[in-house]
Amino acid sequence: MSDTELTVEEQLRKAQTLSEALPYMHLFAGQTFVIKYGGHAMGDENLAHDFARDVALLKQVGINPIIVHGGGPQIGAMLERLKIQSSFVDGLRVTDKETVEIAEMVLSGSLNKKIVSSINSAGGLAVGLSGKDGNLIEAQKLTRTKRDPDSNIERILDLGFVGEPRRINPEILENFEENNAIPVIAPIGIGPKGQTYNINADTAAGHIAAAIGATKLIMMTDVEGVLDKDKNLISRLSPADVKRLQKDGTIAGGMIPKLETCLFALEEGVDAATILDGRIPHVLLLEIFTEHGIGTMVTDHIN
Numbered sequence: 001m002s003d004t005e006l007t008v009e010e011q012l013r014k015a016q017t018l019s020e021a022l023p024y025m026h027l028f029a030g031q032t033f034v035i036k037y038g039g040h041a042m043g044d045e046n047l048a049h050d051f052a053r054d055v056a057l058l059k060q061v062g063i064n065p066i067i068v069h070g071g072g073p074q075i076g077a078m079l080e081r082l083k084i085q086s087s088f089v090d091g092l093r094v095t096d097k098e099t100v101e102i103a104e105m106v107l108s109g110s111l112n113k114k115i116v117s118s119i120n121s122a123g124g125l126a127v128g129l130s131g132k133d134g135n136l137i138e139a140q141k142l143t144r145t146k147r148d149p150d151s152n153i154e155r156i157l158d159l160g161f162v163g164e165p166r167r168i169n170p171e172i173l174e175n176f177e178e179n180n181a182i183p184v185i186a187p188i189g190i191g192p193k194g195q196t197y198n199i200n201a202d203t204a205a206g207h208i209a210a211a212i213g214a215t216k217l218i219m220m221t222d223v224e225g226v227l228d229k230d231k232n233l234i235s236r237l238s239p240a241d242v243k244r245l246q247k248d249g250t251i252a253g254g255m256i257p258k259l260e261t262c263l264f265a266l267e268e269g270v271d272a273a274t275i276l277d278g279r280i281p282h283v284l285l286l287e288i289f290t291e292h293g294i295g296t297m298v299t300d301h302i303n
């Protein structure tokens, strides 16, 4: 519908919404937000288009958005096409030599470029890179342990080429900021011997947010936010709440690395970490520029 077809009330409401955004624009100008764009959130063409426009808008109003993207479902589809089996432990893909090659190809290749070109078509200046570029994400093999409930013995799980960031070198991102560019980062890390590591995108986003002193970490996924046992949305969580939900099994699968990352980011000085429903059109704008945020906010400041 064009603006001329709107009633006066509808036009006024539009103007009001824009005007309400002004204090947030002032508040956030010059701040850096790390936005994790999940593989599930990027499935729908219209939503992907909205996302790209929102990111371009953030940059236009003086916020510095840094995009870290996932692509779990897209890696899964490629593995299936190639008839390669895949399994997950606590939301992390067990990654052998063949799988890490596919993960890198999908994440740093077509998927990264799709997001870049979509933001550029929306008027932004996006540049794609992986954690290997500029040594952005130096990684090491992730070690995960699990306690056997029967024997109470702690076992080391071998997840193959799953990495965790060891050191983030954010200098390359500063160059992007100086040139008004929006970095779009694929979560692939480089090991000490040049190995390629597959890093969970939430984990990569959290480490990048911590290393650059981001104000906010925003994670876009395919659920409303964190749900309780009765499937009701939990709007705010303290770190202690997260630990309790983890212990009683309310959170599982992909929500585990997401919330672990939120806790890590808060400990490292990020103000707030928010999990948002990427299925809602323009969810980023709603979260950032309106009084009532949506989704689940993990924060130390519970009032």
Ligand SMILES: Nc1ncnc2c1ncn2[C@@H]1O[C@H](COP(=O)(O)OP(=O)(O)O)[C@@H](O)[C@H]1O
Pocket: 038, 039, 040, 041, 070, 072, 073, 091, 220, 221, 222, 223, 225, 226, 227, 228, 250, 251, 252, 253, 254, 255
């Ligand atoms: N308590 C919970 N609340 C919400 N989602 C949960 C919860 N526990 C497990 N999940 C699962 O976590 C998923 C989100 O993680 P994931 O699939 O890795 O998303 P993404 O690809 O966006 O990173 C949800 O789709 C849901 O299946």
Ligand SMILES: CC(=O)N[C@@H](CCC(=O)OP(=O)(O)O)C(=O)O
Pocket: 037, 038, 039, 040, 069, 070, 071, 072, 073, 075, 091, 092, 093, 095, 103, 162, 163, 187, 198, 199, 200, 201, 202, 254
């Ligand atoms: C180690 C690990 O699990 N890596 C992930 C990387 C992509 C990712 O995290 O994508 P989403 O955010 O869309 O889930 C994977 O292979 O699926």
